[in-house]
Amino acid sequence: MKLFTFVAFLAVLVIVVSAWTKEDHEIFDLVTALEASEGKGTTFYSWLDVPSTATLVQINKAYRKKSIQLHPDKNPGVKDIHETFARLGVIATILKDTEGRKRYDFFYKNGVPKWRGSGYYYARFRPGLGTVLVFLTILTSGLQYLVQTLNYKRDLRRVELAIRDARLAAWGPKMEPLQGKRKVKVNLGGGPRQNEDGDIIAGKMLDMVVEQDNVFILDPSGSLHLLDTSSATPAAISRTWFIELLISSIRKFRYSKENEVDNEQSAPTVDRPDSPASGTAMHSGASEGEEPRQAGYVAAVKAGGRRRKATRKR
Structure with a gap:
C-alpha cells in the first residue's frame, strides 16, 4: 500500500x-x-x-x-x-x-x-558536459557513501547481536561473566524453519568461544578470531568509486614510471668506436702491448674472413 x-x-x-x-x-x-x-x-x-x-x-x-x-x-x-x-x-x-x-x-x-x-x-x-559529469560523480559517490553507511550500521547490529547471543549461551540468562573459555553455538540464520521436504532445520549455526568479555569466532582449523565492533567496515570516502579509480590510476602511473627508470638503469652501455674510451691502440687494431699506429694509417678491416693490412693514407 x-x-x-x-x-x-x-x-x-x-x-x-x-x-x-x-x-x-x-x-x-x-x-x-x-x-x-x-x-x-x-x-x-x-x-x-x-x-x-x-x-x-x-x-x-x-x-x-x-x-x-x-x-x-x-x-x-x-x-x-x-x-x-x-x-x-x-x-x-x-x-x-x-x-x-x-x-x-x-x-x-x-x-x-x-x-x-x-x-x-x-x-x-545550460550546464556544460564538465559540469554534468562533476554533478553525476558527486551524486553517485554520495549515494555510494550512503549505502556504505547503511551497510555499516546493519553489520554493526549483526555483530552486537552475535556477541550478545554468544554471551547469553555461555553465561546464561543472568549474563554474569564466568571464568575460562566456553565454546558455544550461535544461530546466525534466524529461527528453525521447514524445508521443501517438510523437515525442520535450524538456522545457520556458528561456533564461537567466549572468554571473559571477549568473544571469538572458531573456524574449522581451530583458530580464534576476535569478534568486536571493529569487525564491521565503516563508511569511507576513500572507498567510493571515483576516489578508488583516482588512487588506482595514480598507482599505475607511478608503477610505470618506476619501471621506466629501472629499465634505463639496467640497460647495457655500448662503447662507440670513436669514443675516447675505446683508446687509440684498439682503434688502430693493435693488440695489448703493441705500439699504437701513427695517425696516417687506416685500421685493418675484416672482410671475407680475412684481415686486410692497414694502408697508409696518401
Whole structure:
C-alpha cells in the first residue's frame, strides 16, 4: 500500500511538473526579474498600480501611463532602463491576452512554484558536459557513501547481536561473566524453519568461544578470531568509486614510471668506436702491448674472413 502511494505521488509530481509550458516559464522569469528589480512581493498588477480585477481598458490606461514614466528618452543614464521598459511591454501583453492573463492569475493566486521543472533550469543555466559529469560523480559517490553507511550500521547490529547471543549461551540468562573459555553455538540464520521436504532445520549455526568479555569466532582449523565492533567496515570516502579509480590510476602511473627508470638503469652501455674510451691502440687494431699506429694509417678491416693490412693514407 505504501509503495502504491509513493508511486502515485511521483506520478502526480511528474504530471504537475511536465504541465509547465513555455508561456509559464516566461511568467516565472518575469516574476523573478520584477521582484529582483522592484522588491519582493511585487506583482504585475501592483507594478501597474491596478487591481487584480482591472478591466482591459484600465490595464491599457495604466500601461500608457507607466510607459511614459519609464521611457528611456525620459530617463537618460538610468541603469537598466531599457530592460525595465521592455519588461513593462511584455507584462502588459500578457495581461491584455485572455489566455496569458488566465495563466498569470493562476500563479498570482497560488504562488509561483519553487520547483519549475528540470527543463526550465537547464534552459537557463545550460550546464556544460564538465559540469554534468562533476554533478553525476558527486551524486553517485554520495549515494555510494550512503549505502556504505547503511551497510555499516546493519553489520554493526549483526555483530552486537552475535556477541550478545554468544554471551547469553555461555553465561546464561543472568549474563554474569564466568571464568575460562566456553565454546558455544550461535544461530546466525534466524529461527528453525521447514524445508521443501517438510523437515525442520535450524538456522545457520556458528561456533564461537567466549572468554571473559571477549568473544571469538572458531573456524574449522581451530583458530580464534576476535569478534568486536571493529569487525564491521565503516563508511569511507576513500572507498567510493571515483576516489578508488583516482588512487588506482595514480598507482599505475607511478608503477610505470618506476619501471621506466629501472629499465634505463639496467640497460647495457655500448662503447662507440670513436669514443675516447675505446683508446687509440684498439682503434688502430693493435693488440695489448703493441705500439699504437701513427695517425696516417687506416685500421685493418675484416672482410671475407680475412684481415686486410692497414694502408697508409696518401
